[in-house]
Amino acid sequence: MLPTVNRARLGWISLGALLGFLLTIFMPAQPLHAVATSGQDGFQLATGLLDNTVEGVYFLDTLTGILKGAAMNVNNYQFTTVFETNVMTDLKLDPSKSPKFLMVTGLAELRRGPSQFQPGLALIYVLELNTGTLAAYGVQWNIGRTTQANPMLSATRFVLLQTMQMRTVAVRPP
Numbered sequence: 001m002l003p004t005v006n007r008a009r010l011g012w013i014s015l016g017a018l019l020g021f022l023l024t025i026f027m028p029a030q031p032l033h034a035v036a037t038s039g040q041d042g043f044q045l046a047t048g049l050l051d052n053t054v055e056g057v058y059f060l061d062t063l064t065g066i067l068k069g070a071a072m073n074v075n076n077y078q079f080t081t082v083f084e085t086n087v088m089t090d091l092k093l094d095p096s097k098s099p100k101f102l103m104v105t106g107l108a109e110l111r112r113g114p115s116q117f118q119p120g121l122a123l124i125y126v127l128e129l130n131t132g133t134l135a136a137y138g139v140q141w142n143i144g145r146t147t148q149a150n151p152m153l154s155a156t157r158f159v160l161l162q163t164m165q166m167r168t169v170a171v172r173p174p
Contacts, residue, residue, distance in 0.1 A: 037103065037104050037105065044103040045058070049107065049122050050120040051141065056120065058122075064086075069082065069084070080148060084156075100128065103127075106122070107121055107123070120139035124137040125137075131165075134165075136162050136164075139156075
């Protein structure tokens with residue numbers, strides 16, 4: 001009886017290995033896209049895809065409200081594309097009220113038009129905690145920038161897509 005049990009186990013193991021092998025052939029691996037977000041001492045840093053081959057890095061200085069982004073050139077390993085906006089201006093915030101921010105990135109394939117500048121895949125979400133206002137930013141991305149060796153002469157602005165009130169109850173009086 002013992003040899004029969006061992007043959008059955010060997011048969012099931014072989015069948016499982018064969019099924020696993022066939023699944024890897026007919027179901028190819030999907031690329032994994034991960035982002036990172038971190039914040040400390042008045043700074044927020046996050047990453048997000050611009051297209052399927054290039055990732056951008058986004059930096060928010062919570063003291064000044066300046067949101068900057070940069071993309072690495074795939075040929076010369078330099079930051080040749082820069083994006084910038086002022087979150088405090090976009091959200092009409094008073095700097096004297098000490099705004100506090102959170103920032104994360106998301107992924108969206110926004111509709112594309114005929115222009116050479118297309119929406120990047122990453123959305124940058126910035127939340128101001130005192131007012132509860134959320135801002136969604138996009139990037140007008142030119143895929144040709146990934147191979148152009150010369151840096152941009154000036155920063156391209158982030159595109160403010162929409163703002164939304166996430167908190168409807170006042171935390172402190174105005």
